[in-house]
Amino acid sequence: MIDRSGTPLVELRDIRVAFGGVHAVRDVTVDLYPGEVVGLVGGNGAGKTTLIRTLSGAHPADSGQILIGGEPVTISHPRDAKALGVETIYQNLALADNIDAPGNVFLGRELTTRFGNLDDSAMEDATRKLMGRLNPKFQNFVVPVASLSGGQRQSVAIARAVHFNARILIMDEPTAALGPAETKQVGDLIKQLREEGLGIFLISHDIHDVYDLSDRITVMLQGKLVGTVEKTEVTTDEVLAMIILGKRPGEVTQKDLADLH
Amino acid sequence: MAETKVSAAEREPEAQSASPEGQGKRSLLRSLGDRMRSAEIDYRLAGMLLALAIIWIVFHIITPGHTFLTPRNIWNLSVQTAVVAIMATGMVLVIVTRNIDLSVGAVMAAVGMAMAIVQHDWLPKWIGFDHPLTWVIAIAVGLVLGAAIGAFQGTIIAYVGVPSFIVTLGGFLVWRGVAWWMASGQTIAPMDTLFRNLGGGSTGTVGGTWSWILAIAACVGIVLLQFTKRRQRRRYGFRQRPMWAELTIAVIACGAVLLLVGFLNRYYLPPALATQTGHEGENISLGLAYPVLIAIGVGIVMTFIATRRRFGRSVYAIGGNPEAAELAGIKTRRTIVKTFTLMGLLVGLAAAVQIARLNAAVSSLGTGMELNVIAAAVIGGTSFAGGVGTIVGALLGALIMQSLVSGMVLMGIEAPLQDIVVGIVLVLAVTLDTIVRRRAAK
Numbered sequence: 237m238i239d240r241s242g243t244p245l246v247e248l249r250d251i252r253v254a255f256g257g258v259h260a261v262r263d264v265t266v267d268l269y270p271g272e273v274v275g276l277v278g279g280n281g282a283g284k285t286t287l288i289r290t291l292s293g294a295h296p297a298d299s300g301q302i303l304i305g306g307e308p309v310t311i312s313h314p315r316d317a318k319a320l321g322v323e324t325i326y327q328n329l330a331l332a333d334n335i336d337a338p339g340n341v342f343l344g345r346e347l348t349t350r351f352g353n354l355d356d357s358a359m360e361d362a363t364r365k366l367m368g369r370l371n372p373k374f375q376n377f378v379v380p381v382a383s384l385s386g387g388q389r390q391s392v393a394i395a396r397a398v399h400f401n402a403r404i405l406i407m408d409e410p411t412a413a414l415g416p417a418e419t420k421q422v423g424d425l426i427k428q429l430r431e432e433g434l435g436i437f438l439i440s441h442d443i444h445d446v447y448d449l450s451d452r453i454t455v456m457l458q459g460k461l462v463g464t465v466e467k468t469e470v471t472t473d474e475v476l477a478m479i480i481l482g483k484r485p486g487e488v489t490q491k492d493l494a495d496l497h
Numbered sequence: 498m499a500e501t502k503v504s505a506a507e508r509e510p511e512a513q514s515a516s517p518e519g520q521g522k523r524s525l526l527r528s529l530g531d532r533m534r535s536a537e538i539d540y541r542l543a544g545m546l547l548a549l550a551i552i553w554i555v556f557h558i559i560t561p562g563h564t565f566l567t568p569r570n571i572w573n574l575s576v577q578t579a580v581v582a583i584m585a586t587g588m589v590l591v592i593v594t595r596n597i598d599l600s601v602g603a604v605m606a607a608v609g610m611a612m613a614i615v616q617h618d619w620l621p622k623w624i625g626f627d628h629p630l631t632w633v634i635a636i637a638v639g640l641v642l643g644a645a646i647g648a649f650q651g652t653i654i655a656y657v658g659v660p661s662f663i664v665t666l667g668g669f670l671v672w673r674g675v676a677w678w679m680a681s682g683q684t685i686a687p688m689d690t691l692f693r694n695l696g697g698g699s700t701g702t703v704g705g706t707w708s709w710i711l712a713i714a715a716c717v718g719i720v721l722l723q724f725t726k727r728r729q730r731r732r733y734g735f736r737q738r739p740m741w742a743e744l745t746i747a748v749i750a751c752g753a754v755l756l757l758v759g760f761l762n763r764y765y766l767p768p769a770l771a772t773q774t775g776h777e778g779e780n781i782s783l784g785l786a787y788p789v790l791i792a793i794g795v796g797i798v799m800t801f802i803a804t805r806r807r808f809g810r811s812v813y814a815i816g817g818n819p820e821a822a823e824l825a826g827i828k829t830r831r832t833i834v835k836t837f838t839l840m841g842l843l844v845g846l847a848a849a850v851q852i853a854r855l856n857a858a859v860s861s862l863g864t865g866m867e868l869n870v871i872a873a874a875v876i877g878g879t880s881f882a883g884g885v886g887t888i889v890g891a892l893l894g895a896l897i898m899q900s901l902v903s904g905m906v907l908m909g910i911e912a913p914l915q916d917i918v919v920g921i922v923l924v925l926a927v928t929l930d931t932i933v934r935r936r937a938a939k
Binding site: 313318329331332334339343344346352354360396 | 729730732733804806807810811813814816817818820821822823825826827884885
């Protein structure tokens with residue numbers, strides 16, 4: 237069990253985001269503790285990515301509060317989030333395709349020599365060491381990442397997120413584009429990072445992707461929070477009922493569950 | 498030579514696995530490809546050099562009297578290329594960020610006119626005619642004005658979000674009008690005596706001896722650069738470029754520099770001028786012209802900025818994936834403004850060279866030059882899709898275009914036909930590049 241007596245690593249309180257007149261996220265509150273994996277699930281358009289983008293700085297919230305380690309913070313740009321130890325692996329990976337792996341890992345935070353010039357060798361060396369830990373098979377350090385496979389690109393995105401001592405990791409559909417072997421590899425990595433005390437938000441539209449890895453599961457439907465449940469206390473069918481019907485485990489009937497199949 | 502052995506041993510298994518039992522031409526081609534890859538040679542750069550060599554040789558054969566590959570013609574070619582080349586280096590970065598600058602010709606006119614007015618009308622009143630500082634002040638005015646115009650246009654593009662095509666199309670009209678208005682359409686001439694040297698006339702060169710010194714310095718620089726890179730890669734235990742490749746590159750690069758300078762140094766001062774300067778009957782080498790040295794210097798500095806500085810890395814990241822660059826924390830808008838500012842600065846520099854060459858400023862200065870500059874960048878491998886392009890490529894692109902024009906002039910081909918040829922070459926070059934790139938992606 238995760239110890240949740242202390243201060244949460246992250247609290248998102250009453251977050252509200254609207255695009256024009258459309259409420260993408262309506263007063264959603266979630267939290268995350270150190271060493272915990274919270275699966276954030278919901279169908280397409282449930283607002284999970286929008287919610288999490290307020291934490292990663294990609295799109296600020298219209299109202300609501302973000303607390304990190306109990307302190308209220310303002311995150312209006314990805315730089316702010318990174319400075320607070322929040323790293324994000326986006327669904328589309330957000331890599332510069334024309335640049336090589338070390339260049340992408342250090343993008344925006346390049347290592348420089350004392351004259352302020354790019355230290356490509358140092359960046360390549362650091363990336364090689366990092367990949368030795370994350371994905372030992374990775375060997376393409378000098379070609380643009382456009383020519384890499386989905387799994388290799390994923391490794392680059394993950395390497396970028398973990399290299400800078402993140403405390404909070406956001407992974408948006410991390411295994412969507414991966415084969416079974418690579419999916420397992422990402423799963424192992426998530427467990428390893430959780431052991432190291434990181435808090436991880438795992439976003440997916442498919443409960444089966446995140447059920448095994450999560451400690452708690454937060455479900456969203458049409459921009460609203462359905463609820464947050466302990467994984468050990470629910471079945472995947474019950475979570476499915478939350479995702480599709482918006483009913484919490486107590487409210488759901490056997491007939492509802494039967495109709496899901 | 499222990500390291501040679503290591504790198505050779507490392508290369509061995511790779512070469513074997515990469516070239517299977519297959520025989521004939523295909524495997525020969527493939528093993529050449531392997532060789533080039535292990536030597537880390539840029540195939541596009543190699544292709545452009547090859548294209549340039551073919552153009553030069555073909556023109557030499559077909560021009561009447563075989564006048565193309567003469568010191569005089571190559572010397573002129575180098576000076577004619579310089580102005581476009583200087584601006585093309587800036588255009589590469591602009592296009593890499595998925596933008597365009599259509600205003601460079603017009604900005605050149607406005608800035609050139611301003612520099613001419615400063616040295617022709619204003620400075621003589623304050624510090625007298627032919628003051629030794631006149632040229633410095635005039636250039637400073639040009640650089641500052643050019644950069645300011647670039648920053649202004651860049652700010653509208655980056656912070657207001659108006660497409661660069663529109664903003665610089667507006668600039669294309671505005672700055673040309675401003676240039677006319679500054680002197681009511683009159684020609685301003687002559688330029689300051691020292692300033693004129695920037696244009697590379699008979700006094701605007703460094704002479705034969707200095708050309709040799711610079712050539713040798715360039716060779717030392719090439720070898721030093723290779724050595725530094727090797728040492729750095731060895732420090733981290735990375736795979737080294739094989740020694741044979743290192744040596745071949747050094748020999749070819751230094752050989753080319755020395756050969757070219759030696760060739761250019763055989764362009765002598767015309768006898769009448771030699772007599773005037775007290776060297777009757779002697780062969781006085783003009784040596785490298787200032788515009789050429791400026792263009793080479795700009796090329797080196799811009800390559801450094803593009804590949805070794807954070808700013809350059811940001812520029813390429815924005816071109817490759819603007820959203821990713823933003824999410825990575827890069828200040829994308831500021832970077833775009835800087836790119837246009839740099840472009841403007843280079844336009845100012847090119848304008849100085851251009852009015853010095855013409856020894857006059859007219860409001861039609863640089864008309865149509867934006868297209869030459871864009872074409873040079875594109876022939877040099879810069880992609881409108883963004884994220885791809887090199888400074889060296891743009892310099893070579895400018896040289897290839899000017900070589901075509903120069904050769905056709907020597908052959909007496911009329912201007913409209915020249916345009917047709919250059920237009921076709923532009924499209925062909927990009928077509929070829931697109932096909933090769935698509936194959937490489939597969």
